[in-house]
Amino acid sequence: MLRIPCPWCGVRDETEFRYRGDASVARPGEHADAAAFAEFVYSRRNPSDWHREWWLHVGGCRRLIAVERHATTHAIRAVAPP
């Protein structure tokens, strides 16, 4: 069980949250080419160490937060509002 410290609600169980994926991908500008959009939609760095990711606190404040979690140990080292 992950214990995620929500900046608004305090430490809560992972079951209150919904995972929303990699927070390091950035949408390219509107004039970017198809390759840049394909990269944005499909490519993932998928590291085995620190991963910045979105979690939506559906069972709490219903806000989106950015969490830095270790993808192998599952340790959480930083949480921030988006």
Next chain:
Amino acid sequence: MQNAASPPARAPLLRRSAARYSGWRLFLEALTGHRGWGEAWRKARPRERYRVVVVGGGGHGLATAHSLATEHGITDVAVIERGALGLGNVGRNTTIIRSNYFHPDNIRFYDLSLTLWEQLERQLNFNAMVSQRGTLNLFHTEAQRDLFTRRANAMRLLGVDALELSRAEVRRRVPLIDMDGGRFPVLGGFLQPRGGTARHDAVAWGYARAAAAAGVDVVEHCEVTGIRCQGSRVTGVDTTQGFVGADVVCLAVAGHSSRLAAHVGLTLPIETHVLQAFVSEALKPVLDLVVTYGAGHFYISQSDKGGLVFGGGIDGYNSYGQRGTLPMAEEVAAAAVTLMPALARVRVLRQWGGVMDMSMDGSPIISRTPIDGLFLNAGWCYGGFKAIPAGGRATAHLIAHGEPHPLARHLDLDRFAAGRTIDERGAGPFPYAH
């Protein structure tokens, strides 16, 4: 008393370790205390170079090497595995084999695999306990019935077996199911009679033995730590046992593809996620089909040892931790007792997790890459066990001919950028499908 250190007293007749396995051999070995079996495959140390180096000794890596050696005459091949064989996903899955897909390209590819499973044990001379007991998907709403009927029709159009079972037939075939229970009564089922299970780690052992007998070096406990290139051409791999040169390098490292690809600067359309499996205490025979719940993510079968083998969905967030977390265990248990209330008093004996490549369209990748000589067998999500025979054959075909196998053309890496994703579930670009 047999002393473990005493040299094995072998009958000379049985000395060759690569000798065929047979009923006759079993009989002779029984007479001599089973001391003559020898090792199933040669333990190789890596040579300085090979024509082909396959990274990853899971099902797909071993099947690729086996196909290269036996179907294409390419025997200058090493499979380099960082651990012991069979400890990756090939030995961690819930062993379900089937070809009940919807997209024609998928039906053809997975049915090639199922056909190869039907011949596998004779081909490998190894008992992989392939059991075509049938896979049954339950439906609980009229809309779900329509979806399964559409899928069954798509399969039948291509000559693949698929049947609809009525409610009464489901009740008769699987008495464990609570047909009327809860909010989702069972309306019927979608059966693929040729689907079933196979003994998962035996598949790795069988391929390793047959590949080694055909001349492949199977190297265990050797981790690939880097991939070397000259210009845009691959030249070999760095390993914990030194550099190994190669004309061709094929990555078949399920769950670790992104990490290996990162050595050459490639970013893949893949995330690594954990899936868990559970096994109960051994019971008398209670379930002779593979059953998939339609109102929750849950599938179950009974192994020959009597244990119920079951699982559900992925834990839900990127992870390389080869273990599972409790919320998913609870969800799977809840689905189990909703569908089969009699299981409530069954004890779970073992549980484990495997880390898998979840591709962004839920379909696998068998492809060349932007690096010459570097090939990719990846993205198997949690359906790659059933695909091992076809995946190995298609990957070997691509390596040997430089052209994709006719039934695996659609699995190329370029499909993402080209907008040709194979979205079997129709759910868009999320790495949560299988």
